[in-house]
Amino acid sequence: PTNPTLSLVDLRRWAEAAHRVGALVVVDNTFATPINQRPLDRGADLVVHSATKYLGGHSDLLAGVVVGGADRMRELDPQFALGAPLDPFAGFLLDRSLKTLAVRMERHNAAGAAVTAALAGHPAVRAVHYPGRRDAAEEAIARSQMRGRGGMVALSLRGGASAVPAFLARLRIVQVAASLGGVESLVSVPAETSHRHLTATELAARGIDPGLVRLSLGIEEPADLVRDLGDALDASLGA
Structure with missing residues (x-):
């Protein structure tokens, strides 16, 4: 991915x-x-x-x-x-x-699937980015070459960049940080961190909008992550 x-x-x-x-x-x-x-x-x-x-x-x-x-x-x-x-x-x-990689990845996979399924229809979410979700062709690729979809999820907020601060401020379990892949759930804003060197035109060409937040879902209880992210999305609606 x-x-x-x-x-x-x-x-x-x-x-x-x-x-x-x-x-x-x-x-x-x-x-x-x-x-x-x-x-x-x-x-x-x-x-x-x-x-x-x-x-x-x-x-x-x-x-x-x-x-x-x-x-x-x-x-x-x-x-x-x-x-x-x-x-x-x-x-x-x-x-x-x-020694614990396989066990951890099972949990990351479960969190990714749970968050994607639960939040795709939230009114504050314009798009969910997750392996296989783009179209039927990509789903076929995912099925053929991936045994699990992982714990990385990106959400494009309907409110754009102006909705991001309220979303981040409301999070209680997910922490704001630029890294990924750890047991703790993290969130970052690519347009302001990993991809900040790109121009607006270059970001758009890569499908990275200013309201896109990248989630690295950890091994916490998936239901708790869904609740935390749902509350943050609710908060972003009024931004």
Whole structure:
């Protein structure tokens, strides 16, 4: 899934097209994780993860991962392509976290499905962005290559940018922060954070409107998250 609109592409189709012209296919699988999607099985040459996010899962380490077949990995210059070695304590924390990745992703998947289903019809929501929701073709892609849809959800607020402050101020469980993939639920405003360097025209071309908020749903009780977000959406209606 892309950041922050969670749209999908057919990995196998793109890999086949790239290989026909001799190009390598590198997939950032941070949002999906290996639990929900396996790009190497769909023809990708390399897969990268920000292990700081879901693989780490507790917002307490900085790490990155590059994965590929043995022959492909031997072609990489470790210092140039992989950077500095991971420090020992971060390695310890990452090893700890990987033991619970599958369990955590089940909870993230459940939260994403619950929030999407419950809030799609809210009057304050203009659009819900979640893997497979764009149209029937994307739903078919999601079914074919994803085992779960994940805990990342984006909401386009009907009130636009003016509705965002009231929405954020009313949240009690979901915290305002720019990271993602941890056990705590977080929300950010891409137009003001991760994508703030883009012009209004560039944001619009990517489907990022000023009233879009990106949610990284944690492992809290899904019903509590639905209630918290619903209250915040109610508050945004009067903004």
